[in-house]
Amino acid sequence: MFIYNHQLRVRYGDTDQMGYVYYGNYGYYYEQARSEAIRSLGISYKEIEDSGTMMPITRMNIKYIHPARYDELLNIKTWVPDLPNRMMLFKYEIFNEENRLINEGETQLIFIDALTKKLKITPSILLEKMKAFY
Amino acid sequence: MFIYNHQLRVRYGDTDQMGYVYYGNYGYYYEQARSEAIRSLGISYKEIEDSGTMMPITRMNIKYIHPARYDELLNIKTWVPDLPNRMMLFKYEIFNEENRLINEGETQLIFIDALTKKLKITPSILLEKMKAFY
Amino acid sequence: MFIYNHQLRVRYGDTDQMGYVYYGNYGYYYEQARSEAIRSLGISYKEIEDSGTMMPITRMNIKYIHPARYDELLNIKTWVPDLPNRMMLFKYEIFNEENRLINEGETQLIFIDALTKKLKITPSILLEKMKAFY
Amino acid sequence: MFIYNHQLRVRYGDTDQMGYVYYGNYGYYYEQARSEAIRSLGISYKEIEDSGTMMPITRMNIKYIHPARYDELLNIKTWVPDLPNRMMLFKYEIFNEENRLINEGETQLIFIDALTKKLKITPSILLEKMKAFY
Numbered sequence: 360m361f362i363y364n365h366q367l368r369v370r371y372g373d374t375d376q377m378g379y380v381y382y383g384n385y386g387y388y389y390e391q392a393r394s395e396a397i398r399s400l401g402i403s404y405k406e407i408e409d410s411g412t413m414m415p416i417t418r419m420n421i422k423y424i425h426p427a428r429y430d431e432l433l434n435i436k437t438w439v440p441d442l443p444n445r446m447m448l449f450k451y452e453i454f455n456e457e458n459r460l461i462n463e464g465e466t467q468l469i470f471i472d473a474l475t476k477k478l479k480i481t482p483s484i485l486l487e488k489m490k491a492f493y
Numbered sequence: 494m495f496i497y498n499h500q501l502r503v504r505y506g507d508t509d510q511m512g513y514v515y516y517g518n519y520g521y522y523y524e525q526a527r528s529e530a531i532r533s534l535g536i537s538y539k540e541i542e543d544s545g546t547m548m549p550i551t552r553m554n555i556k557y558i559h560p561a562r563y564d565e566l567l568n569i570k571t572w573v574p575d576l577p578n579r580m581m582l583f584k585y586e587i588f589n590e591e592n593r594l595i596n597e598g599e600t601q602l603i604f605i606d607a608l609t610k611k612l613k614i615t616p617s618i619l620l621e622k623m624k625a626f627y
Numbered sequence: 628m629f630i631y632n633h634q635l636r637v638r639y640g641d642t643d644q645m646g647y648v649y650y651g652n653y654g655y656y657y658e659q660a661r662s663e664a665i666r667s668l669g670i671s672y673k674e675i676e677d678s679g680t681m682m683p684i685t686r687m688n689i690k691y692i693h694p695a696r697y698d699e700l701l702n703i704k705t706w707v708p709d710l711p712n713r714m715m716l717f718k719y720e721i722f723n724e725e726n727r728l729i730n731e732g733e734t735q736l737i738f739i740d741a742l743t744k745k746l747k748i749t750p751s752i753l754l755e756k757m758k759a760f761y
Numbered sequence: 762m763f764i765y766n767h768q769l770r771v772r773y774g775d776t777d778q779m780g781y782v783y784y785g786n787y788g789y790y791y792e793q794a795r796s797e798a799i800r801s802l803g804i805s806y807k808e809i810e811d812s813g814t815m816m817p818i819t820r821m822n823i824k825y826i827h828p829a830r831y832d833e834l835l836n837i838k839t840w841v842p843d844l845p846n847r848m849m850l851f852k853y854e855i856f857n858e859e860n861r862l863i864n865e866g867e868t869q870l871i872f873i874d875a876l877t878k879k880l881k882i883t884p885s886i887l888l889e890k891m892k893a894f895y
Contacts, residue, residue: 418557
């Protein structure tokens with residue numbers, strides 16, 4: 360299975376007056392993790408998009424277990440349980456500096472032809488890179 | 494049941510280069526809807542917090558059905574299916590200007606004593622306002 | 628001179644752990660004020676963009692005088708000191724609920740042809756609406 | 762003089778529908794650069810705050826020279842022209858991957874006692890680290 364770990368520093372502006380990372384910011388964290396995971400395959404999200412495929416998110420689920428705080432260096436474990444076809448599921452676990460699991464989530468995306476706006480299957484430039492893991 | 498409709502204008506900065514509202518911004522939209530829903534009860538989120546109760550989110554699920562675009566005036570229907578006790582569930586449906594359902598979601602929050610950081614039940618100042626609806 | 632007042636509610640997610648609106652969020656507030664100011668002229672930012680003109684910001688200056696807090700209803704006074712030509716200057720003053728001046732700023736934008744990416748002068752659809760004020 | 766270079770990857774969510782980094786997000790970028798600059802001194806923003814000093818921003822000026830785009834690895838050169846006393850000025854220059862200067866800015870912050878909320882001078886834990894550079 361394709362697994363990737365990305366580290367990310369909590370910004371001051373990501374916190375709210377509770378003193379924790381605002382719950383609405385985790386989608387941004389998942390994006391960073393997902394983007395770096397794909398880059399580790401030797402291809403970038405940007406290259407896929409530039410080749411004519413948009414990848415909108417269709418579903419996101421988040422479970423908030425423990426707060427994240429300013430300046431913490433978070434580790435986001437990202438994995439893709441199944442080889443993508445019409446859709447691609449990413450799962451995430453976020454660990455804080457004490458290696459405590461603080462957040463779990465998943466996002467599902469689909470592939471859209473940038474010109475026709477129609478659904479398509481996983482672009483081959485991405486699929487080829489992933490096959491080795493499944 | 495307690496239901497509230499909140500209208501909200503999509504900001505330029507909420508969009509991304511796909512030309513749609515970035516998927517990570519819907520938690521902010523839900524917060525605005527939830528906050529105005531509670532205000533319509535005659536009490537504010539801020540007053541509840543000032544009275545010593547924090548309300549962190551423990552779960553969020555989002556289903557993205559259709560893109561939202563810059564400058565659209567969205568209508569967010571918000572409802573609380575059950576009278577809250579240890580936790581409070583909000584459900585959301587977002588409609589665009591053509592009254593098309595574009596997004597569905599839910600958030601669950603818990604009540605925490607601001608001093609002891611321990612779980613508590615729904616503060617009576619909120620519960621009393623809500624009882625009339627159930 | 629063209630002056631407009633826009634009211635805006637501070638979101639929870641706009642605050643940081645200092646308990647104030649994060650300094651980096653005021654550009655978003657200015658955008659909302661600017662956008663509603665133009666709408667009050669009977670034309671929208673979106674319509675100008677759809678007619679082929681992009682309006683990137685070239686300069687922003689902000690003076691933070693007093694903190695803004697969660698749930699405050701801010702009043703943003705927006706004005707355009709001069710009839711725009713090659714660039715358009717917006718000035719802002721933000722007042723809190725006690726009518727205290729808490730923030731001053733300005734943004735300058737230019738007009739770019741969306742196709743050629745070349746500088747252009749103020750589109751006539753905007754200029755015509757503004758002339759009455761100068 | 763104290764100078765630091767920080768690299769930062771543009772997130773998808775940082776862009777807007779013009780296809781560029783939204784102008785309102787640069788304050789976040791400056792914060793990341795400033796925070797890492799201070800960390801390079803052997804002390805963190807968080808430690809200064811935990812020791813009882815808040816550092817609100819009082820002024821920010823930004824000049825937008827050229828757009829930043831999704832996935833670009835930006836280099837933010839940050840420097841502090843003068844040894845801080847009652848206030849601390851940071852200056853920034855952002856360069857894209859082609860080493861083109863795309864943005865210039867500055868932020869000024871003050872030091873506030875977290876308990877009394879009164880102005881104070883630069884905390885000695887920070888000042889001592891900086892003296893070597895001036």
